[in-house]
Every structure is written in C-alpha cells, then in structure tokens.
Amino acid sequence: MGVPNSCSIYVVFGKKKAKIPVNPEELSIKMPTDHKTYEVLGAGQVVVQKKPSLKEVSWEGFFPGDTGAPYVNSRAKPPEYYVKQFEKALKDRQKCRLIISRSGLYDTNMRCIVSSFEVKDRGGEPDDIYYSIELLEYRQHSPEVVAVVADAPAATPGSIGIQGSQESPRPVEEPVMRVGAAVVVNGAYCNDSYGSKPHGHADNIATTVRRIVSGNPYPILVGHYGWVQEGQLQITG
Secondary structure (H helix, E strand, O other), rough: OOOOOOEEEEEEOOOEEOOOOOOOOOOOEEEOOOEEEEEEEOOEEEOOOOOOOEEEEEEEEOOOOOOOOOOOOOOOHHHHOOOHHHHHHHHHHOOOOEEEEEEEOOOOEEEEEEEEEEEOOOOOOOOEEEEEEEEEEOOOOOOOOOOOOOOOOOOOOOOOOOOOOOOOOOOOOOOOOOOOEEEEEEEEOOOOOOOOOOEEEEEEEEEEEEOOOOOOOEEEEEEOOOEOHHHEEEEEE
C-alpha cells in the first residue's frame, strides 16, 4: 500500500515560518473572475473574458492549548503565538506567504495579505482559541510615473536654445524566489531537501536556483552544490 496523502499548511511572516498546528476540516480557495456579459444584436448574449481576480483562501480552525495532543502537528506553539503573528500582520500591513503542501498531489504557494482574522472563546474549552481567517492574494505593483518636460524658451538672436529631456523612471520590480533566479548562497548545503548529510559550506557563492520543493526544511536546490534554506539566499536577479 502507498503512503496516505497528508497536508501541511504554513504561513510565512518575513523570516518566521509558522505551521498551522491543527489542520482545518475544510479549506476554501476561490478564484473569482471579472468576466463581462453583453447583449449583441443578432447574436444574443456574449461574454468578454477578463484576467482572473485575486485568489481568496479561507478556513476555520483552532489553536490548541494542549500542544501534545495526538491530533496536533509536531512543534506546535501556544495559541497566543499564532494570534500575535496574525494580529501583527494586520496591524503592520505585512505581506506573508501561504504554503499548502499536499503529499502526492499539487502544492499551493501564494504571496498574500491577511484580509480578515477573527478569534472566539468557547465555554468548556478555556485553553483553546478558535479562529477564522481569510487570506487575499497579493500581486506586486508599482505606480506609473510620468515626467513632464517643459518647452524650452524661444531662442533669441545671438543665443542658443537648450531643451532638457527627462526619462520616466522605471518601476523597480521586487525580486522573487523562483527557479532560474540568480542568488548568492551562504552556509551549509545538504544532499536533499530534508537536510540530510551536509557536505559543504558556501561563502558568498553566486549561482542560480534549480528547483524548489515547498514545505521541506531545505526546500531550494542551488546550482550543483545542494539544498539550502531560503534564509541562506540573497536574490540578485
């Protein structure tokens, strides 16, 4: 018999990676659209497709007071730790990353913001914190900057008219960790994404990302060296 499918949910706040301690009974991923429909004479109703809107991920669950219970994922932290992380993300308008690792199936890896977070206390369960959360996909964007160039004054006899020119500054695109990204590596690298048998140490080595396995302890394969953690990398291009 094969290994049964399992699911792990992580939310990454900066350099802190928090694993949801108890998997929810149900998790919803919405992919809304903004298609437009019109009535056309002689053809009836037609649809004009638009690009997909932002993904919405939501679920309900609880943070257990008993972190040693058999239904709790390993290395769980007290309930107040998770509550503070989500509250801080809301207060500081922090960007985070949602990673859903499904063994044997597909994975979800989405940059997002916390759009809604609600906690509840239930009678008879004083140590557990129940919550509901909604995460909204975040897409990097930059405002378009337009430079206005004034006309040069008309040249007078015996003088030379000079007209300056300006270029619109290009928006700076935030580096993204992806396959093919140029990176600088520091620290130990391992034989596999689980961190087994470290066999070398990088000191400001410039290379590229060859593979990413989300959810594993050492999820990124760099060059011909080995597997490392994301915190060991600096994206350079």
